[in-house]
Amino acid sequence: MTRDAVKAYIAATFGDQMTLLETGRYDPFYRIEPGNLLTLCQKLRDDDRLKFDYLCNLGGTDTGTNFEVVYSLASIAQNHRLDFKFSLPYEGAEVESVQTIWPGANWFEREMWELYGINIRNHGNLKRFLLPDDWNQGHPMRKNWNAPDFIRLPEILA
Amino acid sequence: MKPFPVYAEQLPGGAMIATTLETILYQGQAKSLWYLLFGTACCAIELMATGASRYDFDRLGMFFRASPRQADLIIAAGTITKKMAPRLRRLYDQMAEPRYVIAMGGCTIKGGPFYYDSYAVEKGIDHIVPVDIYIPGCPPRPESLLEGCVHLQEKIKKQKLADKWPKS
Numbered sequence: 341m342t343r344d345a346v347k348a349y350i351a352a353t354f355g356d357q358m359t360l361l362e363t364g365r366y367d368p369f370y371r372i373e374p375g376n377l378l379t380l381c382q383k384l385r386d387d388d389r390l391k392f393d394y395l396c397n398l399g400g401t402d403t404g405t406n407f408e409v410v411y412s413l414a415s416i417a418q419n420h421r422l423d424f425k426f427s428l429p430y431e432g433a434e435v436e437s438v439q440t441i442w443p444g445a446n447w448f449e450r451e452m453w454e455l456y457g458i459n460i461r462n463h464g465n466l467k468r469f470l471l472p473d474d475w476n477q478g479h480p481m482r483k484n485w486n487a488p489d490f491i492r493l494p495e496i497l498a
Numbered sequence: 499m500k501p502f503p504v505y506a507e508q509l510p511g512g513a514m515i516a517t518t519l520e521t522i523l524y525q526g527q528a529k530s531l532w533y534l535l536f537g538t539a540c541c542a543i544e545l546m547a548t549g550a551s552r553y554d555f556d557r558l559g560m561f562f563r564a565s566p567r568q569a570d571l572i573i574a575a576g577t578i579t580k581k582m583a584p585r586l587r588r589l590y591d592q593m594a595e596p597r598y599v600i601a602m603g604g605c606t607i608k609g610g611p612f613y614y615d616s617y618a619v620e621k622g623i624d625h626i627v628p629v630d631i632y633i634p635g636c637p638p639r640p641e642s643l644l645e646g647c648v649h650l651q652e653k654i655k656k657q658k659l660a661d662k663w664p665k666s
Binding site for chain 2: 490
C-alpha cells in the first residue's frame with residue numbers, strides 16, 4: 341500500500357486510537373496512548389490489509405521533560421511501513437513487552453531498559469545487554485546522566 | 499643508525515664473531531617483533547595496509563601472530579570500548595615477557611576525536627595496559643606506524659642487561 345493509502349485506512353479503522361503527527365514526506369507517524377499498546381499492536385499485525393509482520397526497531401528518547409518510546413513497524417507482505425510513539429513520565433516509566441506479538445522485541449527492550457531505565461513488564465530475560473557486565477553508573481542515554489570521565493560536547497560546537 | 503660493537507676475525511677454517519650478550523639479545527628482540535593481530539576499528543585497515551606488500555612490515559622483522567602466546571607486541575589499532583578493555587588486559591596478560599604495547603590512533607591515546615563525549619569508550623588504553631609508543635593520527639598513515647615501530651626498536655636496543663639485575 342502507498343503511504344496515503346495506509347494513512348487513509350488507519351484513519352478509517354483506528355482513527356480513535358492513533359493520532360497522525362505531521363512529519364513531512366516520511367512514513368506515517370502516529371501518537372498513541374500507552375494503555376492500549378498491546379491490543380493495538382495485535383490488531384496492526386493481524387489486520388488483513390495492514391499485516392505489520394515485522395518490528396524494525398524499538399527505542400527510547402529522552403526529550404528533556406519525559407521519555408518517548410518509538411516503535412517502527414514494516415509489512416514484508418504488503419510493502420509499507422509505519423511508526424508510532426507514546427510518552428512516559430520520568431518517574432516509574434514502564435511499558436508492556438510486545439514479545440508475544442513480535443518475538444524480536446526481546447533485545448530491543450533489553451537495550452532500552454539498560455540505556456534509559458524504562459522498565460519492561462513481562463519481559464522474562466531482563467538483564468545486562470550492551471553495557472559492560474560490571475556497569476554500575478546508571479542509564480547513560482538519559483539527558484541528565486553524568487560520569488567522572490564523561491566529557492559533554494561543548495555548547496559552541498552543538 | 500649507530501654501529502653496534504661487532505668484532506669479526508677471519509680464522510683458518512671459518513669466521514668468528516665476537517660481540518656482547520647485550521647486543522645479541524636486544525638486536526635480536528628489536529629485529530623480530532611479532533605483533534598480535536588486534537584491530538578493533540579503522541586503524542586496523544592502516545595496520546593491514548602496512549602489513550601488505552606496498553609498505554611491507556616484514557622488512558622490520560614484524561609478522562602478525564594470531565595468538566598472544568607467540569606475540570611480543572600488541573598494536574592496539576582502533577577504539578577500545580569499556581566492554582573491550584578487560585579483554586585487552588587479558589590478552590596482554592597472556593603474552594610472555596618481554597612484551598610491548600603500541601597505542602595506534604587517537605582513540606587509544608585519549609578516547610579519540612569522535613568519542614570524547616561517549617559513555618562507552620575508554621579514554622586512553624594507558625588506563626588498562628602500560629604503553630610504550632603512542633602514534634597519533636586518525637587513523638595514522640602507514641608511514642607513521644612504521645616510524646613508531648622504528649622508535650620502539652630504538653627503545654629496545656637502548657636497554658642494558660645490567661638494568662635487569664636488582665641493585666643490592
